[in-house]
Amino acid sequence: METNGWSVMGTDTIASEHMVAAIRAIGHDPHWxxxxSKDHAKYFSIDTGIPNSSTDVNKALKDPRVxxxxxxxILARRGYYIAAACAAGKHILCDGPISSSSKNARTLVAEVNRAGLVLAVNEPHRASTIHQAMRRLLLEGEIGKLQSLIVIRGSPSSHPQNEEAKRSATRETCFSIFRSTTSTWRAF
Incomplete structure (x- = not known):
């Protein structure tokens, strides 16, 4: 039996443009x-050549090839998917951060450790030149006191990639980083 199968949970740009190809590049196979969104799963599946799509995470996690x-x-769903994969005995690669709360992150890490599984965190934007420039400007005080930062990746028509989906897609991927005046913020 094949022992290098993956489920891809979420249909964001990083997965479609980089990670599915990276999974295949190491000789592994994305199966789910x-x-x-049923439509996003379907179009992502078509665009990336992944044979199965669903809105039911348990279908993928019960597949013995995975x-x-x-x-x-999205950040709000990461904990749910991490916990589900952990409960099913799957090793996990997650785009960072894994949670908006350090308490929740510690709980997820402890849960994965107790299960004897691996939780690896992918920080896909850390080395981005735009992020490095923002970090430098922040550290040098060039832009003053940061109150809010929004980084937009893609556009309303850039995802999903499928032509049929492009006609109906209206979403864009936004990452927001907020800093309150009382919290400590670590620049990238």
Whole structure:
């Protein structure tokens, strides 16, 4: 039996443009794509050549070919997918951060450790030149006191990639980083 299968949980740009190809480049096979949107899962599956798509995470996690789960979804859903994959005995690669709360992150890490599994965190934007420039400007005080930062990746028509989906897609991927005046913020 094949022991290098993956589920891809989420249909974001990083997965479609980089991670599915990276999974295949190491000789592994993505078998499932999971999304809360049936259409996004279907179009992502077609665009990336992943044979199965669903909105039901348990379908993918019950597949005996799936050993690894790549979590590429909105921050609010990452904990759910990490916990589900952990409960199913799957090793996990997740885009960082894994949670908006350090308490929740510690709980997820402890849960994965107790299960004897691996949780690896992918920080896909850390080395981005735009992020490095923002970091430098922040550290040098060039832009003053940071109150809010929004980084937009893609556009309303850039995802999903499928032509049929492009006609109906209206979403864009936004990452927001907020800093309150009382919290400590670590620049990238």
């Amino acid at each position: 794509v999971i999304s809360r 050993v690894f789960s790549y979590v590429n979804t």
